[in-house]
Amino acid sequence: MVADPVATLHRIFGFPAFRGVQEDVVTRVLAGQRTLAVMPTGAGKSLCYQLPSAMLEGTCVVVSPLIALMHDQLRAATAVGLRAATLTSVDENRAETRGRFLDGELDLLYIAPERASTADFRDLLERGRIALFAIDEAHCVSEWGHDFRPDYRLLRPLLDAFPQVPRLALTATADDHTRRDVLEQLGIPEEGMIVAGFDRPNIRYAIQPRDQTARQIADLIARTPGPGIVYVPSRAGTEKMAETLGRSTGRPVRAYHAGLDASVRARNQRDFVASEDMVICATVAFGMGIDKPDVRFVAHAGLPKSIEAYYQETGRAGRDGDPAVAHLFWGADDFARARQRIGEVEPARQPGERQRLTALAALVETAGCRRRVLLRHFGEDPPETCGNCDNCLNPPAAIDATQVARKYLSAVFRTGQMFGAGYIEQVLTGQSTERSLMNGHEQLTVWNIVEGEELRLLKPVGRALLLKDALRTNPHGGLEFGPAARALLKGEATLPLIEPPARERRRKGAGAQTANPVDDPLFEALRACRRDLAKEAGVPPYVIFHDSALREMAALRPASASALGRISGIGQRKLDAYGAAFLKVIADHSS
Ligand code: ADP
Numbered sequence: 001m002v003a004d005p006v007a008t009l010h011r012i013f014g015f016p017a018f019r020g021v022q023e024d025v026v027t028r029v030l031a032g033q034r035t036l037a038v039m040p041t042g043a044g045k046s047l048c049y050q051l052p053s054a055m056l057e058g059t060c061v062v063v064s065p066l067i068a069l070m071h072d073q074l075r076a077a078t079a080v081g082l083r084a085a086t087l088t089s090v091d092e093n094r095a096e097t098r099g100r101f102l103d104g105e106l107d108l109l110y111i112a113p114e115r116a117s118t119a120d121f122r123d124l125l126e127r128g129r130i131a132l133f134a135i136d137e138a139h140c141v142s143e144w145g146h147d148f149r150p151d152y153r154l155l156r157p158l159l160d161a162f163p164q165v166p167r168l169a170l171t172a173t174a175d176d177h178t179r180r181d182v183l184e185q186l187g188i189p190e191e192g193m194i195v196a197g198f199d200r201p202n203i204r205y206a207i208q209p210r211d212q213t214a215r216q217i218a219d220l221i222a223r224t225p226g227p228g229i230v231y232v233p234s235r236a237g238t239e240k241m242a243e244t245l246g247r248s249t250g251r252p253v254r255a256y257h258a259g260l261d262a263s264v265r266a267r268n269q270r271d272f273v274a275s276e277d278m279v280i281c282a283t284v285a286f287g288m289g290i291d292k293p294d295v296r297f298v299a300h301a302g303l304p305k306s307i308e309a310y311y312q313e314t315g316r317a318g319r320d321g322d323p324a325v326a327h328l329f330w331g332a333d334d335f336a337r338a339r340q341r342i343g344e345v346e347p348a349r350q351p352g353e354r355q356r357l358t359a360l361a362a363l364v365e366t367a368g369c370r371r372r373v374l375l376r377h378f379g380e381d382p383p384e385t386c387g388n389c390d391n392c393l394n395p396p397a398a399i400d401a402t403q404v405a406r407k408y409l410s411a412v413f414r415t416g417q418m419f420g421a422g423y424i425e426q427v428l429t430g431q432s433t434e435r436s437l438m439n440g441h442e443q444l445t446v447w448n449i450v451e452g453e454e455l456r457l458l459k460p461v462g463r464a465l466l467l468k469d470a471l472r473t474n475p476h477g478g479l480e481f482g483p484a485a486r487a488l489l490k491g492e493a494t495l496p497l498i499e500p501p502a503r504e505r506r507r508k509g510a511g512a513q514t515a516n517p518v519d520d521p522l523f524e525a526l527r528a529c530r531r532d533l534a535k536e537a538g539v540p541p542y543v544i545f546h547d548s549a550l551r552e553m554a555a556l557r558p559a560s561a562s563a564l565g566r567i568s569g570i571g572q573r574k575l576d577a578y579g580a581a582f583l584k585v586i587a588d589h590s591s
């Protein structure tokens, strides 16, 4: 190997240095060793094979599960000057691509697993020169993974037909079981596994109960410029949320779910990817194939399925490394519904599902650092505080709500474990209604026993009891005892409650934190220039340059191509293609 990886990193990608484990991975790949890279979203997995593809003789064959993902990658690779092509059913230039491969004119060839495993493709590979097999989203090979794809199982024979070609599997999947399975399925030795830390320090986590979801999310949007994703649990919910937010925020807002017409879906996704300020209200179906680096916030309007799902969904924010927000709005009914669903799955799966939910509850109810709970879940040992989550920024006060909790439970019990939270609150605060009179509940000892200071704890206590499984909801919405009720009533357990900080403080804490300058005319002019170039090239703006590159331009005001080329993210190819246009904008603003 004559070329130097760092020199290639500068020249092609314009990055000053490797990030995290990239260097270890690239070193192994260049040495021809089989490797599994486990790196979180945004850690820069693609560079781990793109860089070697530019240095090694022959073509790097990249197996990728989604056509949209492949085309994204193709755009980005081409923009830095790599010779890349995709071989998919929608590409009409397949014959040309085969020719380029055979002539040794491709650095990267992207292909889907089902095509990769055909005899036809193996034939093609045998007639050309392969530098490396890169298997993206490698967890798809494992039945343990959350996204098993049988086609991935067919890759092994292909890989084994070229035993001398190094293989690099890549995944963001944290779970140990899946990783081991991937090693085995793809024939990678254990010492070939390189695991990056899972922290995403630029993401600010915040978790808060819902009261008026649409208004809470509109507030978040108002203080968070840039593109964002709002995950809504139901299809109908996404459309309703999009409509409400569109009216209340003045931002472009679209809906996305699997029930929409395919052309509408494709258009909304395309527009979102190209946009610098769009909000998309989506079910979790949205995001898998999307590689948009400048998503500034991810909001959850309901509880995610698991901590893994939460991590993955929030991980779509801030891939470019700039500050981003992940804000979860939860309701007690989310937990109640989740428990109900668990009761409906086959008995063998129930303990696992219950564990998943308990882990989520721990994340939601902690008064400590959210990041710590997350990372510990993934087996890391992070510091006590991170300084970039809601609880670290505004430490909540813990108060003892055991008394109110016992009153609450007593009221549920005395009224026969059949009424909903609203009615229980009426009984406890002594609000006469026709119903309470008819039921004779005004005679109960629990009638009107919550007053004064305790009043404001009623709703949070109701939520906490549901979350802790001291209360459950029956199919008609009535509350009944769960397994954790007894200990509380008998005085064997307490109910510490986390008191949310005052709203003003919360606003400040979870507030806007964009790294981009506000009202800087040069920065805005650079953005406009990027928009024009993107339109001309038919690519999203971030493919031209990331915001961080524009910010550096605005701050440093480089006057020459060589000065411009020293900015992170500006390699030779982009300097040649776009340098002059941006230098002109800077010069115009400096005179
Ligand atoms: P992943 O596939 O792991 O989610 P990507 O490959 O999309 O991550 O990379 C995430 C972002 O990080 C990209 O925008 C990429 O340009 C940037 N990036 C990758 N490596 C580096 C590096 N060494 N220095 C600076 N930025 C990098």
Ligand code: ZN
Pocket (backbone or CB within 6 Å): 368, 369, 370, 371, 372, 385, 386, 387, 388, 389, 390, 391, 392
């Ligand atoms: Zn924290």
